Amino acid sequence: MSVANQSFYSDLKVNTIPLSELFIKDELFYNVPDDWHIIITDIKGSTLAVSNGQHENVNFVATGSIVSVLNIAFKHNITVPFFFGGDGATFIVPGPIVNNVMKALALYKDNARKNFDFELRTGIVSVKRVYDEGYKLCISKYCTSGNFTIPIILGNGLSFAEKIIKGKEGESFDYMAQEGELDLTGMQCRWDKIPPPENTDEVVSLLVVARDESKQAAVFKKVIGYIDEIYGDPEMRQPISIPKLKLKSTFDWLGREMKVKLGNIKVMELLKDWVIMLYGYIWFNTKKGKHYLNRLVEMSDTLVIDGKINTVISGTSAQRKKLQDILVQLENEGELYFGFHVSRESVMSCYVRDLEDGHIHFVDGAEGGYTKAAGFIKSKLAG
Numbered sequence: 001m002s003v004a005n006q007s008f009y010s011d012l013k014v015n016t017i018p019l020s021e022l023f024i025k026d027e028l029f030y031n032v033p034d035d036w037h038i039i040i041t042d043i044k045g046s047t048l049a050v051s052n053g054q055h056e057n058v059n060f061v062a063t064g065s066i067v068s069v070l071n072i073a074f075k076h077n078i079t080v081p082f083f084f085g086g087d088g089a090t091f092i093v094p095g096p097i098v099n100n101v102m103k104a105l106a107l108y109k110d111n112a113r114k115n116f117d118f119e120l121r122t123g124i125v126s127v128k129r130v131y132d133e134g135y136k137l138c139i140s141k142y143c144t145s146g147n148f149t150i151p152i153i154l155g156n157g158l159s160f161a162e163k164i165i166k167g168k169e170g171e172s173f174d175y176m177a178q179e180g181e182l183d184l185t186g187m188q189c190r191w192d193k194i195p196p197p198e199n200t201d202e203v204v205s206l207l208v209v210a211r212d213e214s215k216q217a218a219v220f221k222k223v224i225g226y227i228d229e230i231y232g233d234p235e236m237r238q239p240i241s242i243p244k245l246k247l248k249s250t251f252d253w254l255g256r257e258m259k260v261k262l263g264n265i266k267v268m269e270l271l272k273d274w275v276i277m278l279y280g281y282i283w284f285n286t287k288k289g290k291h292y293l294n295r296l297v298e299m300s301d302t303l304v305i306d307g308k309i310n311t312v313i314s315g316t317s318a319q320r321k322k323l324q325d326i327l328v329q330l331e332n333e334g335e336l337y338f339g340f341h342v343s344r345e346s347v348m349s350c351y352v353r354d355l356e357d358g359h360i361h362f363v364d365g366a367e368g369g370y371t372k373a374a375g376f377i378k379s380k381l382a383g
Contacts, residue, residue, distance in 0.1 A: 005033045006094045010079040012141040014149050020224040022142060022152065023217040029138040029154055034128040037098050038161040039091045041065040041105060043112075044119040046087035047375055050368030054116075056347055058087050058371065060189050061112050061120065063349035063362050065089050067187040068104045070351060072097055081139060081151035083158070083306040084362045086205075086370030088121075090158055090306055092139075092151075098124070107182050123165030130157040136213060142305075145234060145298050152305045154220075156213045159307050186353045192248045193345040193366055196314035197241035204320050205369025206340045207377055208309040208327070216307070219335050223309055223327070230323050231315050239314035239346045240300045240363060242293050292359075300348065300361045310370060312346060312363050339376030341369045 012030065015022055022028060043049065046058050066082055066089045073080045076097050083090040093101055105122045112120040130137050136155025143149050196203050208223050210216040231237040284293060304310040320342065327338045345366040352359040364370050 005035060006078055006096060008033050008036070008094070009081055009092075009139070009141075009151070012139070014141050014143050016143045018228075019142060019152075020221045020228065022140060023154070023221040023224070026217075029140045029152075031131075032092055032127050032137045032139055032157075033094070034126070034131055036092055036094050036127045038125045038127060038130070038158060039069070039093060039098075039101060039105070040088065040121075040123050040125075040162055040165050041090075042085075042088035042121045042162075042166065044121050046368070046371050049118065050087075050371045055364075055366065055368035055371070056189075057116050057118075058368060059347055059362070059364050060349050061116055061118055062086060062088050063189070063351070064112070064184055064187055065105060065108060065120065065122075066091075066362070067184050067351050068108050068182060069093070069101050071183045071185055072100050072104060074353070076100075081153075083151070083153075083304050083310075084301055084364075085304070085306075085310070086364045086368065086374075090162070092127070104182065111182060121166065123161075125161040125164060127157070130160055133160060135160045144303060148299045150301070150303065150305070153307045154216055156216075156307050159209075186351050186359075187349075188352050189349040190247055191348050191350070192246040193347055194240060194246075195244045195345055196239055197244060200314040201316055201344075202320065203239050203312060203314050203343050203346050203365045203369070204340055205312050205343070205365035205373045206309070206338065207370065207373040208336055208338045209377055210336050211334060215335070219330075220305070220309055222330070223336070226323060226326050227311070227313070230319050231313055234303070237313040237315055238297060238300065239302060239312055240297050240348065240361070242297060245293065245296075296350075296359070296361055299359060300363050302363045312365055312369060314346075317342075337377050337380045339373040339380070341365055341367070341372035343367050343369055 015028055041062070043058055043061060049058050062084065066084060069080070069082065069091050073093070078094060078097060080091055080093045102122070102124060109120045109122060112118045127137060135157040137157030138154045140152045141149050142152045210219040284290070302312045327336070330336050331338060343366040346363050347366050348361050348363050350359060350361045
């Protein structure tokens with residue numbers, strides 16, 4: 001693989017035009033190199049786990065799979081696109097780090113089973129296979145706010161890969177968990193459930209799938225346009241706000257985080273983390289602490305476009321009903337399928353590499369928002 005291909009995603013231009021306009025600018029999307037690979041993690045039985053009240057654990061384990069992959073990419077100075085899905089994640093990675101990523105995920109899979117009794121499925125499909133099967137996988141890079149950039153995918157290539165991996169038809173790989181310590185540096189889940197900002201009363205986890213891949217861009221443009229019109233710009237519908245943030249400070253949750261990172265609880269490490277947590281109450285009132293909180297809001301991952309629209313937004317019930325009526329109409333006209341879940345809080349897990357700009361915050365609606373929204377779409381597709 002050429003060095004140019006390794007840096008393919010890093011070198012993409014960051015687009016700042018309105019998202020609804022970006023979708024229809026073909027010249028701003030590029031085919032993912034065919035020697036890259038799609039890697040997917042997914043918690044089997046996540047719907048049941050969520051219904052049993054384990055939604056925070058589900059989000060936490062999904063976040064851990066992202067952290068393990070991003071730490072490997074960071075060490076190799078490679079930037080990879082990734083997509084948080086609530087109960088799993090998707091990555092598109094170049095060949096040089098595939099072996100390391102799959103070995104790390106095999107180790108993490110054992111970790112998830114031992115500590116949470118979750119079966120974390122992992123699978124890999126080459127981008128070349130996606131193209132050979134006639135699917136599209138085009139990518140662009142978009143700046144949401146505060147220089148936080150996300151990948152935007154058009155085409156059903158990732159959905160195809162997910163289908164064959166979940167159907168156990170993914171490409172074979174011989175990666176067994178090996179002795180060693182997982183690198184989950186930066187993985188945190190220190191925030192309690194987050195109520196919606198002032199003047200809003202609910203959090204909506206929304207998924208939208210275009211029924212025709214060739215009309216996907218036009219459908220997404222239309223849907224994002226309606227969301228902008230009803231809810232306002234992204235800052236106005238952001239479910240995370242500083243006044244509503246509240247730190248978790250229980251040993252129980254710190255211990256859970258430690259078990260994922262280290263495989264067991266070490267008392268001295270636990271006490272150290274607890275002291276650091278208490279210090280956080282003071283630090284967040286300093287100039288640096290306030291800067292971090294502002295960046296946290298800006299770098300909250302509330303929009304994922306992976307060939308579907310996945311977004312968590314806050315607003316009023318009247319706004320949601322208005323959007324719902326429009327989506328029902330578009331669904332009845334055969335343009336899309338949609339699913340959503342309404343909750344009174346958001347949940348957030350974090351990857352904090354440093355306290356300046358090296359942090360990302362993964363957001364889902366409480367009670368398993370993305371997982372429940374996906375369940376509605378699965379029912380419609382099955383029906």
